[in-house]
Structures are given as C-alpha cells and as structure tokens.
Amino acid sequence: MKLYQREKYLRRIRPFYNDDDIIKVITGVRRCGKSSLMETIAEEIKAQGVQADNIVYIDLDKRGFHNIKTPEQLEELIEKHAQADGLKYLFIDEIQNVEAFEEVINGFRNEGGYSIFITGSNSYLLSGELVTKLTGRYLEFEMFPLSFDEYEGMKKFYKKPISGNGAVELNSYILEGGFPRTIHIDELSAKRTYVNGVIDEIIKKDIRRRVKIKDIAAFETVRNYIISNFGATTSIKKLYDALNNNGLKISRATISKYIQILLDAKILYECPRFDIKSKKSLSGEKKYYLADLSFYYSLNTDNRINYGPNLENIVFTYAKSMEYAVSIGRIGKLECDFILRSRNMDYSYVQVAYTILESKATEDREYRALEAIRDNYSKYVITTDYLMQKRNGIHHVNLMDFLNDQQEF
Known part of the structure; x- marks a missing residue:
C-alpha cells in the first residue's frame, strides 16, 4: 500500500538524512504512525539513488525479531545486515524492546558511516542512559496521531x-x-x-x-x-x-x-x-x-x-505537532486558553470557542482576556464560525480552515 506522507514531520527530518553524527529519534504514542514515517524516509532515501543494500530496516515488533532482547543480539543483527560499503542508513523500530540498547547505538554512531534512525513509543526511551550517553548527539522528533x-x-x-x-x-x-x-x-x-x-x-x-x-x-x-x-x-x-x-x-x-x-x-x-x-x-x-x-x-x-474541551484538545495537539511550546495563560482573574511559544521564541495568545455569534456577552468573554494583554504579539480567537469578527487587531479565524491550511500562529 502506498503510504500517506506526513509532510510536517518529514520536512523537519530531511536536513539530517545523511548525517552520521546525529541519531534521529522519532517518538510518539503507540500506533501514531512512527513506523510508516520511517518507511517513508527509507523510500525517499532510495529515491535519491541509495542502493537497497545500504538501507538496513529492523522492526523489533515484527515476527522474526521478537527474540532480540539483549545488546549483544542487537549488535550481531545489525552487523549481519550492514555489509555494504559507504554510508549505511540504519532504521530500528521500537528499539526500547532491547534492554541497554544505548551502548550499541552509541557504538555505531561513534564508528561513523551510519545514519541512524530509531523510534520508541514512550518517554523511557529518552530517559536515563540515552540522555546521559548521547547528550548533544541526537535529535528528537515527536509525532502525534493525525491532526x-x-x-x-x-x-x-x-x-x-x-x-x-x-x-x-x-x-x-x-x-x-x-x-x-x-x-x-x-x-x-x-x-x-x-x-x-x-x-x-x-x-x-x-x-x-x-x-x-x-x-x-x-x-x-x-x-x-x-x-x-x-x-x-x-x-x-x-x-x-x-x-x-x-x-x-x-x-x-x-x-x-x-x-x-x-x-x-x-x-x-x-x-x-x-x-x-x-x-x-x-x-x-x-x-x-x-x-x-x-x-x-x-x-x-x-x-x-462537549465542544469546549474537544476543540481545545484539537488546537493543543495541532500546536504541539507544529513544535510550539504550550501553556495556559492567567492575567489577573482572566484566563487565556493558550500561550504558544515558537522555536524562534515568538509568542501567540489563543482563545478557543465553538462560536462567538450567540451573543455580545459570548463575544466579550472570549476577547476580554486577549484585550487585557498589553504586548504586541499575535492574538487569536479560533472558532467554527464562518462569519469573522474584526476587533482590536485580534485575528478571528475558522478552526477548520486554519488547520487545513496548516497555518502557523
């Protein structure tokens, strides 16, 4: 089956496809699409002219690899399949299934000649030994289910x-x-x-x-x-x-x-x-x-x-998938649904509601907190409305259109 390309993640990883000094770590909840993303990356690398022998793909959740539990078994498996000359692309899916895998991965990284991609389904992957041994030597790319x-x-x-x-x-x-x-x-x-x-x-x-x-x-x-x-x-x-x-x-x-x-x-x-x-x-x-x-x-x-928490959850996970840091804002007795910080350290303020068209009181409730914020960062009211309000320079946007266009805040 042809794979749907998760472009928002692929474009972040592509600059590092050929880097053998940085381990690419793909994390995310189980079944969110990490394996398919790695398969897509492998296909893109093949399309660049890399020979199949230079691509080693090991899925530790699949039959045939279930018994790979020790670092020694993992190292032997990699060496068995990585016989080609030149830069080799090593993909290991669900690597947390192997105890103490860190030494093996770090060894191949130190040896050079391996562009390494690994996935894991929980935060234990990036705790303890991996962080200690690989600080500054890996990049985490966190995936979410479909936005x-x-x-x-x-x-x-x-x-x-x-x-x-x-x-x-x-x-x-x-x-x-x-x-x-x-x-x-x-x-x-x-x-x-x-x-x-x-x-x-x-x-x-x-x-x-x-x-x-x-x-x-x-x-x-x-x-x-x-x-x-x-x-x-x-x-x-x-x-x-x-x-x-x-x-x-x-x-x-x-x-x-x-x-x-x-x-x-x-x-x-x-x-x-x-x-x-x-x-x-x-x-x-x-x-x-x-x-x-x-x-x-x-x-x-x-x-x-219950649209309130559901729409907030949709905006929250979308913002996280776009690499924003997210928090809830308080200003006096008022609350702003989300404060977003981009990787460039720019801020945005967001209110989320199903509609603001029910009454002037509903509109005021959503705008009041944003109007109380006195800096010049962008402010958004996100609703399912198609009739847009213009008020004090605050962006009123339709949720579905904003997300479908993959807009940034």
Missing part, C-alpha cells in the same frame, strides 16, 4: 468519502480520532475496538513492562477519571478529593505516580499555567490533554460532544 488537516488529507489520499461541510468533518474527526489505521476502518464501532486495542497494547508493552503497578484497578480508575475530565483545570489535591469522595482510597503520591506513567506513555500531555503579568509559571493547577480524542470516546459510551 485535523492530516485526517482530511489522508482520507483524500486514500479516496475515502469527505463531506463538503467542514462542521460535519470536524464532528467525524472528534468522534473517530486520528490514529492512521482507523482511516481504513469504516464502522465507528470497529474504530473504537481498534483504539481499545491500542490502549491495551500501551498498558501491556509501554507501562507494565517498565513500571510495577500494585493495584491495577486503582490505576485504571485514575486513568479513566483523568481521560474523562481532559481539558479541565485540576490539581493533585482536587484529584485526590474527587477520587476519595468516589470511594477510592488512594494517596496523593500514588496519584502523582499514575499521572506520570500516563504522561510517559504519551497518552496524556500536561499543560502548565503561566502568569502573564509576572512572567512566572504557576505551580499546582494545570490541565491535561489527550494525545488523541479517541481515547476519551473509546472509554465512554456517550457520543455527545
């Missing part, structure tokens, strides 16, 4: 039906999620079954292999509670009170541990709060967003869409 623009692009690429109504497509994206494999699944119930399988796989391969969880039922309760309340301002104390009031006797330390596990597995992303006036991060309350909205809908039977 709305990619969801539309992939459906078009594979000739799947697309509604001419942007709001209908947005609803479909919210309910179906952005895992690439689900584009090829027609029934919504089957898509949900697939995502449940992804969740089970994450628990089995990315969590239980690495972390000892004594009380699985308590962990699942915490997981389900946070996923069901994504986008809500919360704190460890609030979570502790809510869970204990619901009959789960659990400590704050255990809640913190379970949240960190979900963050490391890239199921959740943390969005901290930032005081715009004092320019300081705020401890305590924060929000958690999902790597993909399908995590919520696969664990809940309710298909009603």
Whole structure:
C-alpha cells in the first residue's frame, strides 16, 4: 500500500538524512504512525539513488525479531545486515524492546558511516542512559496521531468519502480520532475496538513492562477519571478529593505516580499555567490533554460532544505537532486558553470557542482576556464560525480552515 506522507514531520527530518553524527529519534504514542514515517524516509532515501543494500530496516515488533532482547543480539543483527560499503542508513523500530540498547547505538554512531534512525513509543526511551550517553548527539522528533488537516488529507489520499461541510468533518474527526489505521476502518464501532486495542497494547508493552503497578484497578480508575475530565483545570489535591469522595482510597503520591506513567506513555500531555503579568509559571493547577480524542470516546459510551474541551484538545495537539511550546495563560482573574511559544521564541495568545455569534456577552468573554494583554504579539480567537469578527487587531479565524491550511500562529 502506498503510504500517506506526513509532510510536517518529514520536512523537519530531511536536513539530517545523511548525517552520521546525529541519531534521529522519532517518538510518539503507540500506533501514531512512527513506523510508516520511517518507511517513508527509507523510500525517499532510495529515491535519491541509495542502493537497497545500504538501507538496513529492523522492526523489533515484527515476527522474526521478537527474540532480540539483549545488546549483544542487537549488535550481531545489525552487523549481519550492514555489509555494504559507504554510508549505511540504519532504521530500528521500537528499539526500547532491547534492554541497554544505548551502548550499541552509541557504538555505531561513534564508528561513523551510519545514519541512524530509531523510534520508541514512550518517554523511557529518552530517559536515563540515552540522555546521559548521547547528550548533544541526537535529535528528537515527536509525532502525534493525525491532526485535523492530516485526517482530511489522508482520507483524500486514500479516496475515502469527505463531506463538503467542514462542521460535519470536524464532528467525524472528534468522534473517530486520528490514529492512521482507523482511516481504513469504516464502522465507528470497529474504530473504537481498534483504539481499545491500542490502549491495551500501551498498558501491556509501554507501562507494565517498565513500571510495577500494585493495584491495577486503582490505576485504571485514575486513568479513566483523568481521560474523562481532559481539558479541565485540576490539581493533585482536587484529584485526590474527587477520587476519595468516589470511594477510592488512594494517596496523593500514588496519584502523582499514575499521572506520570500516563504522561510517559504519551497518552496524556500536561499543560502548565503561566502568569502573564509576572512572567512566572504557576505551580499546582494545570490541565491535561489527550494525545488523541479517541481515547476519551473509546472509554465512554456517550457520543455527545462537549465542544469546549474537544476543540481545545484539537488546537493543543495541532500546536504541539507544529513544535510550539504550550501553556495556559492567567492575567489577573482572566484566563487565556493558550500561550504558544515558537522555536524562534515568538509568542501567540489563543482563545478557543465553538462560536462567538450567540451573543455580545459570548463575544466579550472570549476577547476580554486577549484585550487585557498589553504586548504586541499575535492574538487569536479560533472558532467554527464562518462569519469573522474584526476587533482590536485580534485575528478571528475558522478552526477548520486554519488547520487545513496548516497555518502557523
């Protein structure tokens, strides 16, 4: 099957295709498309005239490689397949399956003549030994499931039906999620079954292999509670009170541990709060967003869409996929949904709402926080409206058009 090209990621990695001194590390939640991205990179390198013998591709999740568990086995496997002369391109998928792989990868990097690409499905990949041994010698490229623009692009690429109504497509994206494999699944119930399988796989391969969880039922309760309340301002104390009031006797330390596990597995992303006036991060309350909205809908039977957190989640993951640092802004008693910082250290301020056309009060609520910010960085109100408001130089944009055009903030 011809692969859909995830261009927003490919254009970041292309400048490093031929660099043998930098390890290219592709991370992201399981099944978000890392393997397909690596396959695309390998195909692009072949198209540049590189011989097939110079490309070594090892998928440690596939049959035939399941028994590769030690660094010695990995090194022997690489040497067996890397016999060609000249620069060799080494691709290793799900490398975290091999204990202490760092020494092997660092050895081939130090030897030279290998342009190395590796993937991993959790944050353990970039912790401990790898960071210690390879500081300054690797680049991380974080992937996400399909953003709305990619969801539309992939459906078009594979000739799947697309509604001419942007709001209908947005609803479909919210309910179906952005895992690439689900584009090829027609029934919504089957898509949900697939995502449940992804969740089970994450628990089995990315969590239980690495972390000892004594009380699985308590962990699942915490997981389900946070996923069901994504986008809500919360704190460890609030979570502790809510869970204990619901009959789960659990400590704050255990809640913190379970949240960190979900963050490391890239199921959740943390969005901290930032005081715009004092320019300081705020401890305590924060929000958690999902790597993909399908995590919520696969664990809940309710298909009603609460647009507030859903649209925030879409903007959050889109901004992250465009390499923005994201936080929540507070200015006095007002809150700005997102403060975005680009890699060039430019800032943008964003409010997200389904519509501002209901009333003047609704419009004022969304604009008030932005109008209270006194610097000259760009400010956005993002809605599903097609009638645009002009007010105090603030950009009012349509969510679907903004994402489909892959615009930057």
